[in-house]
Amino acid sequence: MHTPASMVMGIVFAPLGLVLVFTAAITPQWREGQARLGMTGPGSYPRSGVKSQGTGLRAGSLEALLLLRSDGLWESCLQVAQSELKHCWPVAGSYQKDPRVRLVQGLVLSSLFLCGTGIVLASIGVRCWTDLPLRGIAATGGLLVVLAGLLSLTALGVYTHNLGKLGMDPRQGNTSPRFPHLSIRPAGSLYFGWLGSCIQVLGGTALLISFKQPRCPACPACPELPACPVCHSCPEISSKPETELYEVSC
Incomplete structure (x- = not known):
């Protein structure tokens, strides 16, 4: 069977877009923020020469540590820059609500x-195992894939537009008592989502194009039918290449 190019493109792009959007959904890097650990004020760490447990760094050097905060749709993470210290937890608090x-x-x-x-x-x-594809079913699947891509694009647009406001108190702006100098920017999962959504729209559109039935010439032996088995014995059609014969009989 010679599968139309639009179907091949759609059946390849749609799963690829799904994988990218799914990867973006489960990873916690939709946005990232950086904040330096403050050492002044109540609750600061003691400035002594004793090493902190598990860090391998002196407490007096903690003021130079850079905290990396990342948030996703279902998970948030906190990591100390240039170290292996990382802790992740399910989203909670004002961000979750x-x-x-x-x-x-x-x-x-x-x-x-x-x-x-x-x-x-x-x-x-x-239906790669038969000669005739079911164009209506394939186009319906393409329509669902296009709708899926548009939904994910809408979700990404809402998140990106409110990137620095999600989970923040409007009266405090982008600052919080724990992270007074938090700077938020888009992260890698957001870009995966944008790419996957665009690929979904392209793949679904390609499947929608396959809905259009090709125009087949009338068979000289059976004028009322666009393609009948007798056509194979017609000199006008049997003299054409095999691939072209399929395209007019599909």
Whole structure:
């Protein structure tokens, strides 16, 4: 069987986009923030020559430590720069309760479900084990994949637009008592999500294009049918290459 190029493109791009969006959804690098550990004020660490447990650094040098904070949709992490000290935990507090975060979570989960369903329908519609693809089913799968890509793009747009405001008290702005100099910027998972969403839209659009039926010439032996078995014995058609014969009979 000669599978149309649009179907091949769609059936390849749709799973690739799904993998990228899924990777972005489960990783905690949607946004990153950096803050230096403050040593002044109440609750600061003692400035002594005793080494801190497990860090291998003197307490007097803690003021030079840089804390890296990263947040995802379901997990947050805190790491000390240039060290292996890292701790991750499920999102909680004001960040978890933020309605914009909940909206993004719902949109991403809906996108993953729609894209998976669309890929299953597209696989059934392509039907590589037969001669005639089910164009309607393949196009329906492409429509679901396009909707999935649009949902994930919407989720990413909402998150990016409110990147520095998620989980923050409007009265405090982008600062907090624990991290007074926190600077937030987009992280790697966000870029994976953008790339995967665009690939999903491209793959779904390619599957939608396959919905259009090709125009087949009438068979001289059976004018009422666009393609009949007798066509194989017609001199007008049998003299054409085999690939072209399939394209007019599909």
